[in-house]
Amino acid sequence: MKEITIFIDGKELKAIENEYILNIARENGIFIPAICYLTRCSPTLACKLCMVEANGKRVYSCNAKAKEGMDIITTTPEIEEERRAILEVYDINHPLQCGVCDKSGECELQNYTLEMGVDVQHYHIADSKKEIEDWGHAKYDPYLCIMCERCVTVCKDMVGDAALKTTPRGTEALDKDWKDKIPKDAFSIWNRINKNIIGRVEENNRCEDCGECIAVCPVGALANSHFQYTSNAWELTKIPATCPHCSAGCLIDYEIKHTDIENSECKIYRVTNDWNYVTLCGAGRFGYENKNSTTKCEKDFLSAMDAFLRADTIRFSSFITNEEALILQRLKEKRGYKLINSDAYNFQKFLEDYSKTSGSSLYSGSKRDIHSSDLIFTIGGAMSNDNPNIRFALNNSGKLNKASIYYSHTYRDKIIQTLSKTTTEIVYKPLKEELVLLLLIDSIVEKSSIPEVISVYLESFKEKRVKTIQKEIKEKVLDEEGKEIEVAKKIDEEVEYVHNTILDELGLAQEFSDELKKDYSSKSSPILIAGSDLYSHKRAENIARLLGFIEKHSNFKVLLIPTSTNTLGVSLICDLDKEAGDYVIGYNDIGDYRLSSLGDGDLDMPALNQQEGTFTTIDKRVVPTNAALPYGGYELNDIAKELGVFSKETIRYTKMLPTKSGFVEALFDELPLEYTNGGVDNRGYELEAKSFEAQNAIDAADISSELEGDIVYKRDPISQFNEFTKSSKLLEAKDGIYCSLEFLEKRSLSSGDLVELEIGKESITHHVYVDDSMDGDIVALSTFQSRKLDHKIFGDGYRYVAAKIKKV
């Protein structure tokens, strides 16, 4: 990471060595035309527009690395001519349908065609007939496609599904004559365009309907089916906000406009993102339809007041802003309510224990660290499902940094296997998480820093064993002619070695430990990602301490994935209780009196896209979100005001968030909400971590208990998180039981069958579906559709339960 000086168009710039020239230019606000390059993905060199002259030589700036003292000129008359020719090539046979095209007004082809002044077409070729394809959320119009391959690249390098590919276009080959009449680069591009179009991978298509390919398409070739032809881009108002569905807290733009001529009320037409810096999952892009249209009904409000006067407990979910969490905390202080939020409670405890051994009030890792890391170890979470952005980041660093990924979980995830060339999956049984961490400690932490209890415990797994290995020895023998020659000979030899039964337990080879150690010592930025299986684990306390210990005594950064959107925020703001009282108010959660943003409770509350406020994201950032839609009813603040916790508006609480937990005194309206040109997340502010003396108070594992029978895992399908995403009709993933194909066959079930789950005294029936990415015997039960179900089956505890699965 050497800092160097380069010159672009005579401007002296500081940059990091080996950064791409295009990125440096963008960071410094210098414009270089470019279409095919996606920041954070590998350059494809498809458009060639980004050509510049570096030290007098023609290079492609999206692919050329900066070197000390480089002198770069972004445009010369020749380059301009060449770019113009390229644009003309792009315009060959491009239908003149800007008038109806969804992209018109924000189309890169349109922009560059005007920018380069193309008003005449010199080249021509007959086009072939192609079909417009319907890919669910996307419509692909091959006539409009300019083969920049951004869609393919993003799906491969960022999303990780590699669901798109190039396929033959079926046009006749170019006439050779053209070659002399047309600049070189333009000709090669024409050749490429003329040969290919985009198609879906047919077999095992893993597309998870994230819609990112739609977002990156520079032209109207990939159109959002739900948005198509409903509005022109320029009629929409962008409301920058933070996605409310998971803790990644992606920056999104709600694009709003009046519903139609008769109804002036605003409606969200689509969600867009700054795809160079942010990658959305399906929930972020298509899960915007939940809103609560309601008006103030005084009777309901009075009944809510009665309930609040009567209640002694408030149970709430983590799909809440920091400000409202603070209101609840204030209500607790004022009126002594018990605050119940199981996932934040568990996370709070976990973080506390973690801090004891790590010496820092917050974990050290962030999403950005995953993107730049070269060794990733994950434990205790279904990364693809729990937090798609973590999956994207794993994939991105696997593809771009060739990072080695160690994915430890209770079942194999077939998608994860494809993310990096060096992916190692570690499968452990539920309740055995501690073993994995201890193995990690054993492999990478200096022996001297491991406390004695642990080293003794670890030693107890090791036994000296003898194994026969084939050894090659050189032996001098006499050949037929009597000369002495050397021949290799294999002999069996018995050697003594240390056998580690933990590795057996985890189904790993004995060499694993050493390989991990070697890998670890060769990598500079390893990161350990912990998922939410751990927070509700009955050994959570020790697991947290182990994680803290690893953070303290190794190079690993540790990232704890907050369970849901604002779990981290709630755990830092609220003083939570374990046991509920007699009369419970449920705020977007179960209770005797229910406040609900879905409109199905006793009093309506605004949905998160109707609220202003801040979230605390996985990156330990406090990021603002804005209201995209109007809301006519009561909000929590109205209730708080009546109960004597007074502040004119909810967002005034932003400034009062507790500084002792790391929040900063900042006004909501002053919080920025953007990424810089250099791609740095500049939203809100980062929490301040407090550091203190770390203790080595870690314990040996307790792996005595085990789950009997079939094991059911609480896990939602990709892009479904909660009742809010459930209420968005555009999200299609169904609720139910997901299992691997082999499990299905073993039980002679077929996809769509109804099965009965018997869990303890409870029993539920649900449809069963195959999840291609799953492997093994564990089945996943979705709970996003109902908080009640979640509560009933899992009781806010460990994500695994033992069950009996029967066909009905």
Next chain:
Amino acid sequence: MVNSKAKYVEVELEKYSLKPFDRFKRVMKRTFKGELFVGLGIVFREMVRFNIHTTQYPGEKLPISPRYRAIHELLRLLESGNERCIGCGLCEKICISKCIRMDTHLGEDGRKHISEYTINFGRCIFCGYCAEVCPELAIVHGPRYENSSEQRAHFGLKEDMLTPIDVFKKGAQKEYPGFGAPSPDADKRIKKTPLAY
């Protein structure tokens, strides 16, 4: 019809002198020349001649120029009778009074269709920009300038503006050479795309 021979005439104005004697002379001249009576004479003469120029609207109506910008019309394609408007939204964008609103949707045929198109004539200033910008010659100014109505919304809905299909079938849809039509030399000004095959 514009008379090409008509020229502007410059009126010679008398020099206005401020010298006291000149001013005195001017007062005298005005007083005794009886200019006031000239005026009386002229109006009396006109009354007696009874040369009346009134057009007795609404009994009589003057013909209007095709470039007259009255209430808009949405036209149909001459060949097929389909709506010309493709829903590109340029008129909506260019309208300086922001009085055009349109709803579009994806039609059964996979094309963009307008579900509803309205002009708020309470706000329209009849500038003609919408007609000028329309790439399809779909929205034009028609000749209907009588817009009193008991409903503000009248004339401004798609069904009011779109040529009714029966009128269209009778061949009664009028084309306007005026506002928004391509210039006579439009063909010459377009740079063509070679389609040599």
Next chain:
Amino acid sequence: MSAYIIETIIKVVVVMLVFSALAGFITYLERKVLAFMQRRLGPMYVGPYGLLQVLADGIKLFTKEDIVPSNANRPIFMIAPVISAATAFIAMAAIPFFPEFDLFGHTVRPIISDINVGLLFVLSVGAIGMYGPLLAGMSSGNKWSLLGAARATVQLLSFEVVSGLAILAPLMVIGSLSLIDINNYQHGGIFDWLVWTQPVAFLLFIIAGYAELNRTPFDLLEHEAEVVAGFATEYSGMRWGMFFIGEYANMITLAFLSALIFFGGFNDLWFIPGGIAILLKVMFFIFLFLWVRAAWPHIRPDQLMWLCWKVLMPIALVNILITGIVVMI
């Protein structure tokens, strides 16, 4: 006695009705004449040739909502138009409209009350009429009204002086203030008309009359381009109608006065009987009002004052002086 009272009441009623109706009819005439002079047709749609337009307007005026602005001084605002209309009609009390005639054997004198200071009465009642615009403007609570009222006061007061002085000269010649006497003085045919002996007085009187009546070219009180509708800005419906009727009644009064004082009144003219003669004369004066309005632009307030005090008044004084000298000789 009672017969006299009944007769007077009948006369009053007749005068009121006839002149109100006439006022309306004059508006029709005015619009038509102005239109013809401007090569237009004027009202055409209500009734044949728009004849019933007056009726339509009347219905409109009567049925319109009576709006009193919330900032207006209510009683004064309401009473001001009444002053205007009332004084206009009261002034007619001393005017002999026609020669005496017999009706069912009863000699009717077409004058409500022949007082010996008839002319003085007419002029003074007319002067009181000034309170109409003045109070209206001041009570409206509107700046245009106030400006209009100020203009009204200035204009009417000033020209009162001119008209008074102008008429002094013929009076000196005649030696009576009774309009009947004035009329009778000119009984000897066209050459007895005072206009021949007192042309300057006539000019001054008619100019001052136009100013007092607020007619073009002196219609400054309610000149739209400057003060909206002047003192009448806030008025609507019948209250506005009263100002209107007052103005037209005053026009008729002035036409009668001019005919009586300067043009031989209701004396027979050649073969024309007196009654018809005076009607013709009055009609001519009314036509003159309209004619002038069609032809001339209006003047500025400062020009108006200049005209009054620096031109007309000195001329009037000189005229009196000369007349005095002539009478003395």
